Amino acid sequence: MSTKLSREEYRKQKDLEAARKAGTAPAARDEEGREINPHIPQYISEAPWYINDGHASLKHQKAPRTDEDRFTDEWYQRGERAGPAATKYRKGACENCGAATHKTKDCVERPRKKGAKWTGKNIKEDELIQKVEMSFDAKRDRWNGYDTAEHQKIYEEYEKVEEARRKLKESELDKQDAKAAAMAEKMENNANEFGDSDDDDDDEEKYADKSDMPGQKVNAKTRTTIRNLRIREDRAKYLYNLDPNSAHYDPKTRSMRENPLKDQDPNNLIYAGDNFQRYSGSITDMANVQLFAWQAAEKGSDVHLQANPTQAEMLHKKFKEKKAEQQDESKVSILAKYGGEEHLDAPARELLLAQTENYVEYSRSGRVLKGLEPAKVKSKYQEDVYINNHTTVWGSFWADGKWGYKCCRSFIKGSYCTGTAGIEAQEASNLLSS
Numbered sequence: 001m002s003t004k005l006s007r008e009e010y011r012k013q014k015d016l017e018a019a020r021k022a023g024t025a026p027a028a029r030d031e032e033g034r035e036i037n038p039h040i041p042q043y044i045s046e047a048p049w050y051i052n053d054g055h056a057s058l059k060h061q062k063a064p065r066t067d068e069d070r071f072t073d074e075w076y077q078r079g080e081r082a083g084p085a086a087t088k089y090r091k092g093a094c095e096n097c098g099a100a101t102h103k104t105k106d107c108v109e110r111p112r113k114k115g116a117k118w119t120g121k122n123i124k125e126d127e128l129i130q131k132v133e134m135s136f137d138a139k140r141d142r143w144n145g146y147d148t149a150e151h152q153k154i155y156e157e158y159e160k161v162e163e164a165r166r167k168l169k170e171s172e173l174d175k176q177d178a179k180a181a182a183m184a185e186k187m188e189n190n191a192n193e194f195g196d197s198d199d200d201d202d203d204e205e206k207y208a209d210k211s212d213m214p215g216q217k218v219n220a221k222t223r224t225t226i227r228n229l230r231i232r233e234d235r236a237k238y239l240y241n242l243d244p245n246s247a248h249y250d251p252k253t254r255s256m257r258e259n260p261l262k263d264q265d266p267n268n269l270i271y272a273g274d275n276f277q278r279y280s281g282s283i284t285d286m287a288n289v290q291l292f293a294w295q296a297a298e299k300g301s302d303v304h305l306q307a308n309p310t311q312a313e314m315l316h317k318k319f320k321e322k323k324a325e326q327q328d329e330s331k332v333s334i335l336a337k338y339g340g341e342e343h344l345d346a347p348a349r350e351l352l353l354a355q356t357e358n359y360v361e362y363s364r365s366g367r368v369l370k371g372l373e374p375a376k377v378k379s380k381y382q383e384d385v386y387i388n389n390h391t392t393v394w395g396s397f398w399a400d401g402k403w404g405y406k407c408c409r410s411f412i413k414g415s416y417c418t419g420t421a422g423i424e425a426q427e428a429s430n431l432l433s434s
């Protein structure tokens with residue numbers, strides 16, 4: 001990154017650029033003495049901050065010169081064998097295939113039931129071992145050693161496919177034309193024999209297959225369909241609100257920036273305008289970085305978001321960190337000078353005044369009419385779970401030192417509910433026992 005310019009230096013630099021564009025001042029020259037076009041944009045003419053040496057030059061826009069040892073014409077001859085195969089097994093060779101250039105554990109041949117060491121048959125040739133010296137970049141170049149003549153075969157293959165496709169299409173069109181001519185001749189003969197009794201509506205029904213479908217561009221001969229840009233099932237933006245005084249719709253760009261449904265509940269909105277998407281996600285962060293780059297450029301710093309977005313992002317991040325540190329320091333100094341730190345650790349306003357701004361309106365039956373009802377505190381145990389046809393939970397009834405169900409007055413946990421019949425049976429048993 002270049003050094004920060006003063007206001008006077010920045011103004012002189014801008015005046016010199018304007019004079020060079022107007023032709024009243026000589027153009028800048030690079031290290032080799034060649035003139036630089038003054039109309040080239042700044043983000044192209046200036047080198048990035050990590051390779052900028054402070055001199056005007058376009059050398060960073062040219063492809064770097066490759067060194068002689070970076071790439072090589074030699075390449076690995078994969079899968080090739082060296083010379084004829086041996087006639088008998090050699091000591092130290094592969095026990096599986098008999099090649100002397102690798103060990104048994106590195107053999108890629110199919111494992112034999114009896115290897116070449118014991119059979120002495122079908123001994124494979126030795127691999128061709130090469131030692132190719134290449135640089136770091138040459139080893140990782142995915143196109144190094146590629147024969148450019150192989151690419152011409154792809155062109156030839158595609159040309160053959162296109163030629164065959166063109167001939168097939170021409171033959172199909174000829175067949176369709178011949179069929180249509182034969183049909184037209186047959187219809188003309190029938191009309192001459194029986195008279196023209198069909199009206200225009202019948203003719204339209206006959207040729208309805210050849211007409212274009214609404215909303216699509218259809219070629220009846222080739223049967224190819226081209227969909228429009230917008231799906232017809234989607235509702236157009238200007239149909240959300242038919243009021244002419246609602247949000248403006250631009251038909252050229254198909255944009256409606258404002259919200260056409262301002263009177264509806266924000267939680268149930270179907271469409272909230274294009275600006276709703278413009279201020280969501282990381283768009284606001286990008287806008288803040290762009291604003292920071294503009295302000296820094298006005299003060300003389302060499303910051304440009306489009307030319308070097310990484311530099312602008314890093315500088316903006318450092319700027320925010322430094323600003324936060326200064327705010328913390330000023331806060332600490334103010335508290336140290338005037339005091340009052342205990343008021344910052346005060347509890348919430350609702351806890352202090354035992355009040356809240358949440359408005360809830362209830363009916364006579366206790367149903368919530370307006371506002372949000374506070375949620376009930378749930379425990380970790382299951383609540384209000386009714387089993388076996390019971391309408392109350394276990395423990396809702398107490399009698400004679402025992403717990404039971406209130407709905408049937410049964411003291412057996414997990415029993416099936418008998419309802420009022422169980423209560424009547426219990427009362428009858430109590431009367432008999434008494």
